[in-house]
Amino acid sequence: MIRSPAPFSLTAMTVFAALWFLLHPSSAQLSPSFYATTCPNVSSITQTVIQQALQSDPRITASLTRLHFHDCFVDGCDGSLLLDDSATFKSEKDAAPNLNSTRGFDVVDNIKAAIESSCPGTVSCADILALAAQASVFLSGGPYWTVLLGRRDSLTANQAGANTLIPSPFDPLANLIAKFSAVGLDTTDLVTLAGAHTFGRAQCKTFSPRLYNFTANGGPDSTISPSYLYSLQQLCPQNGDGTVLANLDPVTPNTFDNKYYANLQNNQGLLLSDQELYSTASAATISIVNSFSGNQSAFFQSFARSMINMGNITPLTGSNGEIRSNCRKVNGS
Ligand code: HEM
Incomplete structure (x- = not known):
């Protein structure tokens, strides 16, 4: 007897659809x-x-x-x-x-x-x-x-x-990767989105442990270039004001470009979490840094894609949640 393929196909399609929505819970909405x-x-x-x-x-x-x-x-x-x-x-x-x-x-x-x-x-x-x-x-x-x-x-x-x-600026690379993975973002998303540190500022307290007593023998983080180390130590003296601001990108501080990646190659990443992307021995992130450093349009395309990926992290849609009238308060509170 020849069995009709229809019921099987229907089941397979239902399973496929269910799996697809499980793997892409929100982006479709x-x-x-x-x-x-x-x-x-x-x-x-x-x-x-x-x-x-x-x-x-x-x-x-x-x-x-x-x-x-x-x-x-x-x-x-x-x-x-x-x-x-x-x-x-x-x-x-x-x-x-x-x-x-x-x-x-x-x-x-x-x-x-x-x-x-x-x-x-x-x-x-x-x-x-x-x-x-x-x-x-x-x-x-x-x-x-x-x-x-x-x-x-x-x-x-x-x-x-x-x-x-x-993620914390003091997280080892493995923890950064794990925190991105926990929200469905991969290593390319991590290196790409970290490129947002091409603009903006960070307070001394977020990187000053790298400048003093960082290594076992009391020296600074060896992955900071000597000239950059000197300028950061001037800005952030040991036990000084931890709220003083440094540019995340010392080269083009207010421009969104791919200089961030050249900075990492030059040992001028401000946060430990930045420099680790390039200086962690044999990490998968190194080749991505190299490719973005050499090709701004590849970085820009990837940034657009990864921002959409990040924006797709489990949003509330349909009748879930609400449209707040004041962003600071739940409606009616
Ligand atoms: C990879 C893990 C990340 C870590 C550990 C991290 C950590 C930090 C820290 C410590 C600061 C300075 C905060 C302060 O001193 O007050 C900062 C600033 C900043 N971060 Fe990140 N960040 C990460 C990823 C990202 C991502 C994914 C984006 C956006 C897509 C981003 C955008 C920025 C921007 C633009 C600033 C400057 C903000 C300002 O000047 O007000 N960061 N980040």
């Missing part, structure tokens, strides 16, 4: 045209507010880009980072990687207010962070990409998660 009819100017409104802020704060584009990263790594890109303390949860803003460090929340409020006046109750704060990161990179000379939209906002924050899930 975000869309470049999500606000095409409900808020068609959402990108240009975002860009205009950032351009205004840039006039008095050349660092703001870097700060806004970082907010999207710190949002997405903690329970997905859901705007949880933006919530202030409430009666029922503690703000992620006070977690160690964010406290006295993340900035730009007032500019996010301004973007939200401008969008609310054009399209009330429509655009999530999580999407605003994704749009602000894209506009910031582009306005600083970096690549353009089409942002996928349709995220919704969380009803809670996860301060403990922010303390453990966001």
